[in-house]
Amino acid sequence: MSGEYETEREQVAVVVLGDLGHSPRMNYHALSLSEEGYEVNLVGFAGSEPQDEVLNDEHITLTYMRPSPDVFSRLPKLITFIFKVLWQAIILFFTLVTGPRSKKLLLQNPPGVPAMPVCWLYCFLTRSKFIVDWHNYGYTILALSLRKNHPLVYIYQMIEKIFGKLAHGGLCVSKAMKIDLEQNWGIRKITVLYDRPAARFHPISVEEKHNVLLKLSSTYSCFSSSSPDKTVFTERYADGRVSECEDRPALLVSSTSWTEDEDFSILFHALQDYEHVRQEFPDHYPPLIVVVTGKGPMKSHYMSVISEQQWMHVGVITPWLSAEDYPKLLASADLGVCLHYSSSGLDLPMKVVDMFGSCLPVAAINYLALPELVHHNENGLVFNNKEELANLLQDWFRGFPRETAVKETYYDFYKNIDEFRKLKWHPCWICNSLPLFRDEILEKNQ
Template identity: 40%
Template sequence: MSHLTIVLAFTGLGMLAGLIVVLTMLPSRYVKHSPASKESVSVQVLVLGDIGRSPRMQYHALSVARHGGRVDLIGYLESPPHPDILASPRIKIYPLASPPGVLKSGSIPFIISGPSKVLWQIWTLIYVLGYQTPPARWLLVQNPPSIPTLAIALIISVLRNTHLMIDWHNYGWTILAGTKGRDHPFVGLSKAYECALGQAAPTANITVTHAMKRQLEREPYNIKAPILTLHDRPATIFQPLKSLPDRRDFLEKLPQTKDFASNIVAGQTKLIVSSTSWTPDEDFSLLLDALVTYAKEESVYPIIAIITGRGPQKTFYEERIKDLQSEGKLPNIRILTAWLTIEDYAKLLSYADLGICLHMSSSGVDLPMKVVDMFGSGLPVAAYSGYESFDELVKEGVNGCGFEMADELAVILKRLFSEEGSAELRTLRKGAEKESELRWDEEWDRVLGRVLGVID
């Protein structure tokens, strides 16, 4: 076992030991909240990440506020939140202080920066949850990240007699395993921590898929608290195409498409869109290799591919795209990157011909929010399909197509972007538009409204 592993292991064990000491000092009796009206229901929504890039947690906040509840939204302010969040008088944002740049720059060894970053997060979470924000009836926390979020959320919920609810998007330990390997000792510690806190912490849980719910009910998670499945649904800002003139006007104004707008509107050039966080769990090489293969075919439509998002691997792939273009491997194909406002992103999806999703589930039981947004915009998708929960969202031949290899994606592009495939593409668009009728507000009201007490 390396020195780094030993340090990290003791850091994790120290956190757990400290948590046990704190909990043993607390009153053993849990004081329940008295019944409250909708107007007095208060919910803290916590994400140890960028609020602006956490759509599901923002939608939770908006749903509570829409029914008259008060919301404290806690997270990093690195990109603009949803405009309705900023406009709501019932939602107050409490920003978390970002770790010092030196801890994120890579200029100091991870053996120092890693534990130091966790200690910084522990302090900022305790300060905001315990001192800045008023007590709340509910604390709704996103998982992952689980370290140190779940431990601090548990402490705060007990100290303040707050009901704790975990929104399971995925598992922190499986994401860590993607970079460290499943046999790494720290991955095992992370898994044990997540399982233990999952069993001890919540009043209730919500998951993004039925498959995840089934998994949490079994070993090693063995969660006994109630588990509800709340599928992601699109917000109202994502709407199917309604006006062809609006499509032309938008494409002519957007810098990435203004030079190609006429050909896109005429159907002579195809517009595809992919949203990515530029992280290892989305292998962008699949799309690049598929486009190279597609470009080798004769008599295929030119493609404009717009890739939105920010993340650590963006520069790497931008350089690779430049190399492929300079080598002449992408004739009649333009790949452009963009960072758009939520309004422009929603319009771009509704005006595109096909959405591409490269999300690879580390757990096998989560689902990509980007496909939900695409369906909300009436946009059919081609999505990576190599995980258990895939068919809870994408229905093959109805609203999209699945692939696992670049060659399979190339075949899909060639088939759909052909004269013979135009009818199939129209069928998939109709299926996506049908899926767009299932909205977040209705799903949230049905699953969570009464649980949180904002609906009678």
């Protein structure tokens, strides 16, 4: 690009009332906007680090807001909520008005309170275009910790509905959500943009698997072996050749937020059943190592419960993984498990998209919108309760790794997942999102 063109870049704000590093879809929006000639101000809170592509993009500016004071958390729950909302409203508005003047503003929802009214007010005052990217509904998430008929839940829903209708346009993550927004909310200027895996989620070689597993073995003994260049899964020989061990355990991976909308007890009970089956039929089932990533309020509770079981054939670890190692772990696993049960029933789990990007089959809990992503016995497995998940795990790993019945039975899984992987984020973004940012150009061409 010429220097003259660089000065013509239009400014766009991408706003997240949350941790920027834990908002991959908004990171992808920022990268696509930059690639299409926009200057991007990515606004949110600090926490985990955004992906390297965002950090290294000279046309993306990261603007971090000041978090609410810790003293708020010591107050009663309702007072804490009110004070936090007021703080965030002031900080967000101040950040927007003191930052670069944006002609378009793209907001992630949820959380929509106080972000939606604040962003709408900023756009109204500056005559900017207000666009909402609907990932879920904030009021349904709030209802998980309160009751559905709680006054705060109703107020939250009304704010989302009012300011969602005031937006100039919007995106959402599923067709089911688009239909619901149109029929029950009266919001019709909505386009579906499905999540797609980032480029770093892809299949890897046996040697790459060995390297990441060897790295984990230095911290987690269940991965390590007696030989210095060997794990329980893979081995590097003297000639440099790397291969998978014939008697290796199975590797199961799950990513969870450890919250009410992801019931980890379902996986816990399925693993408990697997422990008993493996103990009774050791020749038919391999040992199972389970890697659970993510952080959340219920993590310590479940890890304490697991440690009390003293399982002999099932090991569970909860490592912190870098943005570079997480995709490699997914590509090294034998099966992924998704426990995400949408609070609205209308969003789709990004973690499954990442697993598919790594060519990893997934067992996912069933809910209304899930068939838009996971098709039972076509590209994954769908279960409804802990008993069904227990049966799926036992069917999947029976005879593993010697018998090839699983891969022969589910050969189409890998073929269908590979087809899914061919459709990339940016081409989809250009078709579905770019028109929202170039409507003036489109109108001139009409």
